Amino acid sequence: MRRVLCETLVEHAGDAGLVFLTGDLGFMALEPLRDVLGERFINAGVAEQNMISVAAGLAMSGLSPWVYSIAPFIYARAFEQIRNDVCMHDLPVKFVGNGGGYGYGVMGATHHALEDYGVILTLENMHVLVPAFASDVSTMTRRLLGFPHPVYLRLGRCEKPKDLVLPDYAPWRRLLSGGGCVMVIVGPLAGPIIGALGNLEERVRPNVWVLTELPLENSTVPDEFVQDLQQSGHLFVVEEHVSQGGVGQMLPHYLLTRGISFRKFSHKCALGYVSSLYGSQVFHRKECGLDPAGIISELEV
Amino acid sequence: MEAVSEIIRKAKARLLKMHYESGVGHIGGNLSALDLLVYLHHHVLNENDVFVLSKGHSVGALYITLWSLGKLRDEDLRRFHGEGTKLSGHPAPNWLPEIRCATGSLGHGLPLSAGLALGKNLKSEPGRIFCLMSDGEWNEGSNWEAVIFAVQNRLERLTFIVDCNELQGFGTTKEVADLEPLIEKFRSFKLHVEEIDGHSIEEIAEAFSKDVPGPRAVIAHTVKGHGVSFMENKLESHYLPVSAEQYEQALEEINGS
Structure with missing residues (x-):
């Protein structure tokens, strides 16, 4: 980048x-x-x-x-x-x-x-x-x-899967459709996760949206996103950022104050240094459950 | 043209009135800086120059200086420190062309001034940058970063003036963080440095009549609470407002001096 x-x-x-x-x-x-x-x-x-x-x-x-x-x-x-x-x-x-x-x-x-x-x-x-x-x-x-x-x-580092065809740039882009939850991934973390979710069966495969601009008030949340959420009822936010002040806090606040509700909320985020040991970005993501396997384990597979 | 000394006398009286009516302190640092502020604004700054008040707690003296130039009115000064005012206790952003920078947290004015000076260089625009600082704020590391930067980038049109009244927030500068000899420290950074009496109009005029290539430091030796006997060199004058009796005495001293 x-x-x-x-x-x-x-x-x-x-x-x-x-x-x-x-x-x-x-x-x-x-x-x-x-x-x-x-x-x-x-x-x-x-x-x-x-x-x-x-x-x-x-x-x-x-x-x-x-x-x-x-x-x-x-x-x-x-x-x-x-x-x-x-x-x-x-x-x-x-x-x-x-x-x-x-x-x-x-x-x-x-x-x-x-x-x-x-x-x-x-x-x-x-x-x-x-x-x-x-x-x-x-x-x-x-x-x-x-x-x-x-x-x-x-x-960050671009981790786009080779075969992923991106839609035109927008602050909100739907990268994957399915019958599961509505997953919002912030920034480049979308790359490795999307690559692993595509093979899931339609019933559990999330609707994956990648979000790239903040604060949320500066761009319009797409109607399609709201429709996805109303259909699913399960919002799942994934970000390489701590919970405090993260999109996991911003987005529910944004939606709820606009009368858009959901029945279930999941959040995977940075947890600091879980084992007090250090390693690559992949190592730390895995410790926080931000790796593809960690994300999939949260889904109702 | 009205003599500078008379402009300063009127400005001091108006400053005291403003502080007395508003019931707020920060008078001592205002009185140590006022002579310099008035002289700079009346006789040095031109339309291309930029002034930055790094010692934002002396904004009262800047408001009074702008009043002496007709940029602020008595009606404005009456709102000093009031509710719903633009004349807050430290300079507010984005309301008056003469107050370019919101300051008050110390150690910001000089780096901002360095950016303004660099901007003039890059845009090949005329004008100079003058930054008025306190001596206590040289405790801030960001100022030393700015000195290194200004010298390295040959910001010749940058001048900063240090209002050395030798008192800071909770003690004398010598007690808190003794930086003397400051002039030697500045020289060691390859700044052009000079020392003046910050209350001598002759010495201020002499220093600012010269076209010295900067970056340049002017160490102005001043007296906190200058001109008011019970305030001079008193830490209390940094914080405390004046009573009715003190106000009358201060006015007498200023008008009689």
């Missing part, structure tokens, strides 16, 4: 307002962007608080800054700078957090982003994008170039 972001920004390097700041990261990834942007590519050093306030100052000057780092070094390290300097002024700063969820795997807990969109969505004017597939990144990046508000872009 990072490569696609870089390629798309390189294509738009001619946009005079585009400025890219990195917190001293991007080796063997961002060099093409650095080379085309010249003085508008700024390595701000290992100083994220300053980098984000600088980005706010650039945005106040009428520029369109992108800020890049490993996800927690942005939303956790410099939260107050995001809150005061960017969001209170509603400035068009694009925050790119690489390694959503357990993306940095065995690099360890300090590099994981398990509470990012929950935390950052508490801020006024903030928007969040969680691309599920590499192709989403180019669509989103183009859209963000002229976007007038703060945005957090949570990058």
Whole structure:
């Protein structure tokens, strides 16, 4: 996903307002962007608080800054700078957090982003994008170039099954139909799970929707999704994010306050460090039951 | 043209009135910064320049300065700290062109100013950035990050002024986190640095008459509560409002000085 972001920004390097700041990261990834942007590519050093306030100052000057780092070094390290300097002024700063969820795997807990969109969505004017597939990144990046508000872009790894044909990009996309529950998967976790659910018998096979934009109020929940839910009565949210502040909390609130009810709710989410041991992203997902087998075991198979 | 000293005298009296009527404190830091604020706004800043008040708790002095320029009215000042006001105790965002940044949490103004200065460079726009800071806020690491960044990126049009009144939230700067000699620390970062008396109009005028390429630090030695004997160098003047008797005495001292 990072490569696609870089390629798309390189294509738009001619946009005079585009400025890219990195917190001293991007080796063997961002060099093409650095080379085309010249003085508008700024390595701000290992100083994220300053980098984000600088980005706010650039945005106040009428520029369109992108800020890049490993996800927690942005939303956790410099939260107050995001809150005061960017969001209170509603400035068009694009925050790119690489390694959503357990993306940095065995690099360890300090590099994981398990509470990012929950935390950052508490801020006024903030928007969040969680691309599920590499192709989403180019669509989103183009859209963000002229976007007038703060945005957090949570990058992960594209895990799209080879034979999966994606519908046109939308914040809500139905990737699988069936007679089972209505499953909402946030971001790239949809890839490995969808690949395993397709072979289930129709009776238990979920209607799988992938969700990529937050807060929910910013996009219209499709009528088809509501119809699926009314037919099934079972809502199942899957996300690589802790329960607090996650879509598992947002979505029921969103639906219930609009009079859309359901009889059963399931939620699989990040559980931190279950065994206190560390490993790959796949290892951590499995410990949380976010792997395909863990998800299937929750279904009424 | 009215002399700066007379503008400052009127501004101090109006500042005291505003604080007395609203019953709020933060007077000491306002009085230490007021001479600098008035001089900068009346004689230094032009239409291309940007001013950032990093020590947001001295916004009272900024409101009064803007009043002295006719940008705020008496009617506005009467709403200071009131219900349903824009004149909150620290600068609010998005309402007045002269107040670009909502500040109050310390350690934000200088990095924001660095971004504004970089923006002018990248856009090849004219103008300078002036940022007024407190001395206590140099406890914040983000300011040191900003100094490193400003020097590295040669932000020549950035000037920050440190209002060194030597008192911070719960003690003197020496007691809490002694950063002296601050001038040597700044020099070691390769900033252009100078020291002035922050209440001497001559020294302020001299410092800001020079076209010195930055990033530049002006250490302004000031007195918290300047001009009011019972407030000068008193930590209480950071927090406490004035009584009717104190208000009368303060006015006498300011008008008599």
